[in-house]
Amino acid sequence: MICRMWHGITLRAKADAYAALLEERAQTGYRAVPGNISACVLRRDEGEITHFMTLSYWASEASIRAFAGDDVLVARYFPEDADFLLEFEPQVQHYTVTTALGGG
Template identity: 30%
Template sequence: MAAKTPTIARIWRGRTLPENADAYERYNYEAGIKPLIDKALGVQTFREDTPTYAEFMTISYWENVEAMAAFTGGDPKSIHHLDRDKEFLIELPAGVQVLSIRSSHGTLGPQEGGEGRDA
C-alpha cells in the first residue's frame, strides 16, 4: 500500500509563562501530542522561549480535510483544549489555522524525544 501524502497542515499555537514552559511541554506531549501521532500523517512541535513567555506550536499533517475533520469530531478548525490548558496557558487559543500544502521540499526532521537533527 502506498504511503499517504499530506495535503493539509493544521497549526495550533499556545503560550505559557516561562516558569511553566517545561512542565507544559511534558504535559502537552503526553496528553495532546501522543494521541495526535496515532491519527495524523505527521506531527511537528516547536517552542520559542522569550523573557516573558514561551510559545508552543504544533503542526499536524493530514491526507485531506475529511481525515482531519474525523479527528476533530466535525469542524476541522474546532479546537479541543486539554484538561489542564487553563492552568498552563496564558490565554486559551480561540482556534487553529488550517492550510493547504502547496509544495514540500527536502526531508523533515528531528527525531522523537526533542533531539535536534544531526548536522
C-alpha cells in the same frame, strides 16, 4: 496534505512541563488518528512567556474531522491546558501543503 497550526502561550516557569505534555500528546493523540501524517511542536521563549506552535499534518479534511470534530477550525483543548495556558485561542489555522521536502 493539510497542515493544522495551533498556537498557545504559557508562563516561562511552566514551559518545560507544558512542552513535555505537548510532546506526549503529539506522539499519542495525533498519531492515533488515521490520516495523521506527522506532528511537531515548536517553542519560542520570550522573556517571561513561552509560545508554542503545534503543526500537525493530515491526509485530508476528513481525517482532521476525526481528530477535531465537525468544525475543523475550532481549537481542541484538553483539561490539563487550563493549568498552563494564559489564553485559549478559539481557532486554529489550516494550510494546504503545496511543497514538502523529505528529511534524512
